[in-house]
Amino acid sequence: MTKPVVPTAPGLDFAFLIRAEIGKALSGGLSPKGERLHIPILGGTVEGPLLAGKVLPGGSDWPLVRSDGTSEISARYTIEADDGALIEVRNEGLRVSSPEVLARLRAGERVDPSEFYFRSAPVLLAPSGRHGWMNDTLFLASLCRDGDCILVAVHRVT
Secondary structure (H helix, E strand, O other): OOOOOOOOOOOEEEEEEEEEEEOOOEEEEEEOOEEEEEEEEEEEEEEOOOOOEEEOOOEEEOOEEOOOOOEEEEEEEEEEEOOOOEEEEEEEEEEEOOHHHHHHHHOOOOOOHHHOEEEEEEEEEOOOOOOHHHHHOOEEEEEEEEOOEEEEEEEEEO
8 A cells, every 4th residue: 555645744943033113003994894003113123043134114014903803914014134135024914812802902011922813924025145045935923012012923934
């Protein structure tokens, strides 16, 4: 009997941590799908074994807060690597929590990340050369808030 062919299981390798400083959320108004917010990205840092640099000011997150309180994350910003390369980040994800945890998050309380689900799938668009490998790699991230910063722990899918 022939052994069946089975795909290899993917793994995750920590790539880098983004610490993005964010501004005050502004409401874009209600729609049939929920409330659209605009959250400016003011800058930040990137540190890790596969990338180091800074988050440039001028990016934004446009989350859609659904009527059930779930946020559909949609962020766009630029990382400037330590060597000067500019890397575009498109980050889509979800933040899901109970109404009680959501109220604490909105009140600015420090909430343990184990109390809610906050995940994303960043897409990195890098120039050819040293950082070109990012164009052919899938990433997953785990996020949490720390004061006026969003922490994005980015993992390379192996």
